[in-house]
Amino acid sequence: EAQVTQNPRYLITVTGKKLTVTCSQNMNHEYMSWYRQDPGLGLRQIYYSMNVEVTDKGDVPEGYKVSRKEKRNFPLILESPSPNQTSLYFCASSLRGISYEQYFGPGTRLTVT
């Protein structure tokens, strides 16, 4: 089944404790991206990747890191999480970029205390 998977789905952590949210797609998509969703603010893009080893900042990249060492994986790293990073995170992928249908993962609900 074609899908985007994220892990973990739920995470509660403390300020400053490094964490990684994994994202994987099995559709051989070139484009992958991360979004955060907050009430009243909609979805905001954090980072995106056009292909392996090619990443770029979205609208809200501060406090986040990404890497794209393999085509299928695009992990989101929070080196020192803070409470303002409490949010619902979505990974998405598409065949070649934003002019194509975006396939979203199920989401990761992160709480930083």
Next chain:
Amino acid sequence: SQQGEEDPQALSIQEGENATMNCSYKTSINNLQWYRQNSGRGLVHLILIRSNEREKHSGRLRVTLDTSKKSSSLLITASRAADTASYFCATENFGNEKLTFGTGTRLTIIP
């Protein structure tokens, strides 16, 4: 930065009625997409309309695009309870690879 803004923010209608949601944006776009999100879940792509298209259909969905007014509308005909969800427009601007989402319209279908 927000590009697309949906209107209304929330909409409740009776099952069987038509639902119309609007999206306005500020700068010229390449494409515009509509997505649906069931509560807390991942977004699902509904339809993509290109800047040189004026109308597009997919099943019970009809999307229009008016580039002169910088607006788009999503019409869902003969609504069903399963259409209860949030609907988002997303704009693709020239010159970058970022998709910018609006804040969404929360649609509730009353059985």
